Amino acid sequence: MFLDKMSFDYIIVGGGTAGCVLANRLTEIHNTTVLLIEAGAEPTKDKAYLGTFALHDPHGEQDWNYIAENDGYASQAVKDQAISLIAGKILGGSSQNSYMAYTRGAPGDYDKWESLGNEGWGWKDVLKYFKKSESIDDLEAKPLVCNTGPTNVKMPKWEDRLDVLLKGFEEYGYKTLYDINGYERQGYGTAQFAIDDHYRQDTVHTYLNQIRNRTNFSLQKYTEVVKILINKKKVVTGVEAIVNGKEPITFYARKEVIVSAGAINSPKLLMLSGIGPKQHLKENGIKMKVDSRNVGENLSDTPMVMVPLTGKEGFESFKNNADLILNLNIFPTPVAIGHISVNPTQNSSDYQSHVLPVPSASVIPAIFCSTIFRLDNTICISLAAAGIDKEIIINPLALLHPESKGNVKLNSKNPTGPPIVSLNYFDYNTDDLERHATYIEDYLNVIKTKTFKSFKSQILKLDVKECRHLEFATHEYWKCYALNLATSMWNYSGTCAMGTVVSPRLEVKGVKHLRVADASVMPRPVSGNIGAAVVMIAEKASDMIKDKLHHTEPVYGYSQAAWRYKEMATLAMPCYTWKKTIVVTPNTDRLIRYGWYNA
Template identity: 25%
Template structure:
């Protein structure tokens, strides 16, 4: 799969400044906007979407505790409540605010009140020009990182799920068996895709609203790619087809859609759903029969580089140590350079000429290298690349959890989020995480019926 038009911008014959004064002004403006948006949040504009905090007392019991009301947690909780189980969602953040509701405010979400504000450790690879460091924008609010991402809706390639099957030898994780969870959760509103040969791979009656980016500028970019001999397709998500296509986004009627606002509000009157905000789970208690475990909570689609997340201390409030390892394998850097060189071909197309499309040098540390060369783009990428939202593998299935998502060696504890994917998926991870949560809820309910409630086998 290749990038959608939403990743590119026109440059109308103007220079791109990287001066310190301009950067400082931009940062100042963003911070001012964040203050204004935080003030809006005090009005609790979307607080009525969700239940009020439950009045939890000592010795209260629930069938299930869901730690984190994020992308996966909201789905799992909703499905269990629908199956008549009592569920308490423990959410560290509060309600998402107006800054996450409207797509145009996405720039102001990072390092805001609904972001965990994690930072990555400096290294000799990516982000060398970023004085203040970088970090993934990780949602700290009901709905999790579905509030902070760029709303791209994709699934990865079918081969991604075949790899999970190869690791687990569990055929329920194969692509053809995972597809039903995508169909169940997706509500695509685009007649062109639904009526095409790829329509069977999309859902139109699911829970999360999805729309296609049909702006005229997208069509113009796609024509430019055709002019340089690239494949343009109606849809490159449903069947894992290679080619350029307008992107799908979890946006409906001009606002962001998340799993929390899609799954939870219909259950507000259900007495089995309990929610507590601004609450952090700091410890999991085990009895003498359980084993203890330490558990911490343009793109390269299939990176070879590997990073690491470690606990900084025993204090659960301390930020974890995040070492991304981005570009530590040189092949990843070479792959992105190839993608850049592929992209800049459109500069010489009729579309590029008509719109004065121009790629200009912006990386100060690369000024001594001939612009446009492979060496220049290597330098540029090492300078400006930042962490995004598509990390996976910290609780990988097969190593940390089994195929029913029980933590291996621990009873009555499962992990259901993107961390269980053993490898990075070839695309944005919201849709796969929702599909994973749908599958997990189905597994949990079936295990309950079969009296397999503990798991934890080594």
């Protein structure tokens, strides 16, 4: 579809993880039109299967192909000293490129958001939106979950193949958790994945496909928004966009523009539109509309380091290499996830582990090392060689809540050029490097347990040339190791943060009719993978927009008072139930078509 100079009530910029959710929820509003603009294309069929990560490169036409700046300090053992910033340029965004590990984050993460002045973002407030988005029917923590949402979450059954690892962690002092998103979060348990019926639960599958035939919904693909239109009264009126690299076209918004382009592209678009640090805009020849000095700042990422152990010796596990083919619909190897606080009294975690036992003579270690971590060939060769006649236990150990902050800057006023992204891992003014080394040591202590000693597990020494001068397995060695092997877990957030750039209602400060709703609004990162939290943000943002609308217009034939009563009653329910409803109004035919709502 090609649209030009058309008006819509709402324009959503970015058809990624958050944008698809917003499009679904906003088209529920009776007599309201929504335009979703996406720079990329439809996802290819192979994206549906989690296990195909081994068969294709995450870069290419369906990725923005951004590269972090090399600071000459961190990540020097990464190929070309260049960290790839995977970000989906495709409908569904990064929900198409991630491995769909499902973690909500810790309750304390959201309570911290609220304590920073962001009212309505505490755990008690956001839990209902996690429940609204989820369908989880096999977990024990029933009060914390629902089985009626659009996103199906499953815990693959790996028989007993994780038992020995979980037993070892429990022997060391970390509980075995049935539900890693349950009441108790400190410990290890089987990973949960957003998968169902052989398909990844990306937001195209779970939210967008359900609304493609709604007559109040329009989708514009292959279209990059390059400017938000702001009039003299600082009211946003629409966007300017480029379709297939051709001349700019204009779309107008009668009510709001919602930016959901992600933690790299959302601040880029704001700055291109004149909302950003005054001096930086001046340096790039952009007329300032709002001096917002924190746009693009506060970039938080989760540095992760591959920490391998040896498993059982011999070729007994060789048969499990069939997982790579047989389990394309889930993850091609068993995975245990751990959220650990060195201080157990904390209400959030210090580090996250993804523990993957890999069979002997497997290609997975080489693929992980070369394609995902993108480490130097000498490191990957030493890893692959070690796994020929024994199992390898891989752990991408991630530092949660780093104090170091990076930033996103414009490279020029060229709207289609890549931004400058500085991750600033292990800033000298923080203790991040000390902490990361300590957490690696804490994890490695598991080899001292009787369980791990029973199969003679050892720390696998990789050939890290930057650390050859240090004694292996000392604290200084692990500091060197973390510094040089650190790469991204692709959990970028914070660049349009609540409290500084946007209000708690996600409205951009200094202008009207503009919101941001994606990972960029997180004031602090969450304890784990961020996909579920981004969906939650989009769900909550949709209700905020509806709430504003309900003060001025009836919805689905309800009076304002009746709708508000119904809405409050619905949110108080333990779960959301979706059903088709007919309300007798002059617009009944439209209500039948769009009348899916919480009841």
